[in-house]
Amino acid sequence: MTTRNAVRRSSGASVLLVQYLVLAIALAAALGPVMWTLVSSFKADHAIQADAFSLPAPPPLDGYRDASARVDLPLHLLNTLLFASVAALVCPTVALLAAYPCTRLRFPLRNALVLAFSAALAIPAVALIVPEFFLMLRTGLLDTKIGLILFYSTLFFPLAFVILRSFLLSLPKDVEEAAMIDGASYFRIVFAIAAPMLRPALTTIAVLVFVGVWNDFVWNLVLAPGFENRNAQVVLASFQGQFTSNVTALLAGVTIVLLVPVLIFLCTQRYAIAGLATGARSRATPADR
Amino acid sequence: MVSLAPGVALFAAFFLVPILMVLVTAFTDWSARRITFVGVDNFAAILTDERLWRSAANTGFYILAALVVQVPLATVVALVLARRVRGWKVMRTLLFLPNMMSGAALGLVYVFVFNPRFGLLNGLLRGLGWNELTRDWLFDLDSAIWAVTSTWVFSIGLYVILIMTEIQSLPPEVFEAAQLDGAGALQRELRITLPLIRPVLGTCALLAVLFTLSYFDGVYVMTGGGPGDRTATLSLYAYQAYTDGDWGVANAIGTIVLVTGVLLILLVRRLARLEVSDR
Numbered sequence: 001m002t003t004r005n006a007v008r009r010s011s012g013a014s015v016l017l018v019q020y021l022v023l024a025i026a027l028a029a030a031l032g033p034v035m036w037t038l039v040s041s042f043k044a045d046h047a048i049q050a051d052a053f054s055l056p057a058p059p060p061l062d063g064y065r066d067a068s069a070r071v072d073l074p075l076h077l078l079n080t081l082l083f084a085s086v087a088a089l090v091c092p093t094v095a096l097l098a099a100y101p102c103t104r105l106r107f108p109l110r111n112a113l114v115l116a117f118s119a120a121l122a123i124p125a126v127a128l129i130v131p132e133f134f135l136m137l138r139t140g141l142l143d144t145k146i147g148l149i150l151f152y153s154t155l156f157f158p159l160a161f162v163i164l165r166s167f168l169l170s171l172p173k174d175v176e177e178a179a180m181i182d183g184a185s186y187f188r189i190v191f192a193i194a195a196p197m198l199r200p201a202l203t204t205i206a207v208l209v210f211v212g213v214w215n216d217f218v219w220n221l222v223l224a225p226g227f228e229n230r231n232a233q234v235v236l237a238s239f240q241g242q243f244t245s246n247v248t249a250l251l252a253g254v255t256i257v258l259l260v261p262v263l264i265f266l267c268t269q270r271y272a273i274a275g276l277a278t279g280a281r282s283r284a285t286p287a288d289r
Numbered sequence: 290m291v292s293l294a295p296g297v298a299l300f301a302a303f304f305l306v307p308i309l310m311v312l313v314t315a316f317t318d319w320s321a322r323r324i325t326f327v328g329v330d331n332f333a334a335i336l337t338d339e340r341l342w343r344s345a346a347n348t349g350f351y352i353l354a355a356l357v358v359q360v361p362l363a364t365v366v367a368l369v370l371a372r373r374v375r376g377w378k379v380m381r382t383l384l385f386l387p388n389m390m391s392g393a394a395l396g397l398v399y400v401f402v403f404n405p406r407f408g409l410l411n412g413l414l415r416g417l418g419w420n421e422l423t424r425d426w427l428f429d430l431d432s433a434i435w436a437v438t439s440t441w442v443f444s445i446g447l448y449v450i451l452i453m454t455e456i457q458s459l460p461p462e463v464f465e466a467a468q469l470d471g472a473g474a475l476q477r478e479l480r481i482t483l484p485l486i487r488p489v490l491g492t493c494a495l496l497a498v499l500f501t502l503s504y505f506d507g508v509y510v511m512t513g514g515g516p517g518d519r520t521a522t523l524s525l526y527a528y529q530a531y532t533d534g535d536w537g538v539a540n541a542i543g544t545i546v547l548v549t550g551v552l553l554i555l556l557v558r559r560l561a562r563l564e565v566s567d568r
Contacts, residue, residue: 015474016374019369019372019374020374022365022366022369023366023369023370023374023380026362026366026384026443026445027380027383027384029439029443030383030384030386030387030443030444030445030446031383031386031387032409033398033399033402033409034386034387034390034395034398036398036402036409037398037401040401048407049406049407050407051407051412052407052408052409052411052412052413053412053416094295094296094299095296097292097293097295097296098292098293098295098296098297100292101292101293102293113293113297116300116305117296117300120300120304122499122550122551122554123304123308123547123550124499124502124503124524124546124547124550125503126503126505126524126527126528126546127311127503127524127527127542127543127544127546127547127550128304128307128308128311128543129527129528129531129539129543130310130311130314130319130531130536130539130540130543131306131307131308131310131311131314131540132303132307133531134310134536135302135303135306135307135310150299150302150303151303153299154299154300154302154303154304155303157296157299157300158300158304161296186291186292187292190292211389214391215389215390215391215392215393215394217391217392217393217505217506217509217510218505218506218509218524218528222531233391233393233394233397234393236393236394236397237393237396237397237509237510240397240400240510247401247407250397251398251401254394254397254398257391257394258390258391258394258395258398261389261390261391262386262389262390264389265385265386265389266382269382273381273385273450273454276447276450276451277450277451277454
């Protein structure tokens with residue numbers, strides 16, 4: 001009996017060891033290079049080029065100073081922040097205004113509309129580069145802040161719509177119906193009654209949109225061909241060659257670009273993880289509901 | 290109902306019209322100034338262009354890597370984390386962080402990780418005394434596509450979260466019954482858990498196909514498709530046709546990407562039997 005328990009315990013320990021080994025390898029592969037970048041961004045350029053594993057020595061902030069001076073990084077970070085935060089406000093609003101009637105009201109073509117919005121989730125948007133560029137050019141919106149904001153707000157509209165609709169379907173209609181009988185206006189019902197109940201979903205969407213727009217590369221590359229409206233990563237990537245003698249500055253810029261969405265996620269993950277599951281599930285089977 | 294207007298207008302402007310334009314202008318010779326109908330000439334031209342076949346083969350390689358390495362790895366990690374081993378919540382968060390990061394900025398990180406002179410990888414190999422293994426990872430014909438793939442294939446956090454959520458929502462009775470029948474731990478995972486989470490595995494496969502089919506940022510930043518198109522993707526090929534001013538050709542490639550996307554999604558849904566999902 002005792003031997004059997006001992007055997008079981010030792011096999012339990014080895015299972016545990018294997019489990020932690022799997023986790024450690026996955027973690028090292030996923031985050032090791034990023035940690036290395038973070039550390040290197042505080043090192044001097046010659047120190048990086050001499051020894052990949054040396055630790056930062058003072059002065060540690062040269063890279064951050066040079067990144068600001070060389071490519072005007074603050075300007076482009078501000079652009080990125082502007083696009084991401086405005087889209088994170090506009091997109092959930094527009095999506096709520098569309099998802100509410102598509103869930104609660106009956107009208108002709110409703111199902112066709114729901115199908116179209118949901119199916120757009122499965123479109124590899126990168127295939128649409130030429131018409132997006134052309135339409136922006138023709139409407140005078142190319143390389144303007146307003147044009148980029150409109151585009152970014154729409155880019156994540158299908159995802160926001162689908163998430164909101166699936167949340168709305170799971171909510172009871174009683175309160176809204178009672179409010180309607182009391183004579184509350186349509187917009188009052190949407191904003192004062194439905195929106196507060198949907199707060200977790202709306203927060204998740206705002207986070208997803210912010211992060212998605214912050215991380216965008218290809219659309220800023222195509223729709224902001226000038227210098228003024230470029231976002232931070234397009235600037236860093238297109239001036240890659242200029243950093244050969246100052247790797248620290250590039251890594252400093254990269255570190256900022258990488259860490260902002262991480263911080264936002266860490267602050268909101270209570271909502272975000274639950275919302276993500278719903279979002280991805282509805283993305284896979286958009287037309288089923 | 291009036292409130293639908295902004296959504297419909299934006300959707301029409303940035304999704305519906307562009308999609309129709311791509312499908313129609315794929316049959317034209319189009320540059321910024323002129324547009325003429327040319328029938329299937331664009332398709333004839335790209336189908337005989339070996340760059341299309343190389344980009345398609347690479348894209349296929351990336352999709353396969355996502356399906357054969359990324360999703361299975363995520364499944365194993367999710368199975369481990371779902372047993373609520375010590376620290377599972379922190380692990381889950383840490384594993385998800387790369388999914389929150391900019392693909393382009395991560396690309397720049399890996400440009401330095403793979404730098405032949407002072408990069409992390411060659412530094413590690415030299416430190417271990419394996420000098421003969423060092424190489425210019427991203428621009429060596431043999432290693433380029435493996436190096437590019439390795440930059441995202443370990444980003445498993447999203448899939449881990451999705452699979453874990455599904456495992457944790459399974460009724461505990463199933464596992465208790467299995468335990469009474471004397472099923473071992475491994476057997477339990479293989480025979481009971483995996484079949485039960487098939488729908489979410491299908492979802493992950495589908496997302497993986499979608500993400501890799503439009504893979505662009507990382508390749509653009511790290512290699513620009515090189516060396517010799519060894520890492521180029523279909524979307525990069527389309528982008529290059531666009532910057533060359535061959536808009537009709539770019540849209541023909543775009544059409545191929547759109548159609549491939551729809552077909553692959555239908556296939557994955559079919560294989561994972563997602564349409565009869567038992568949620």
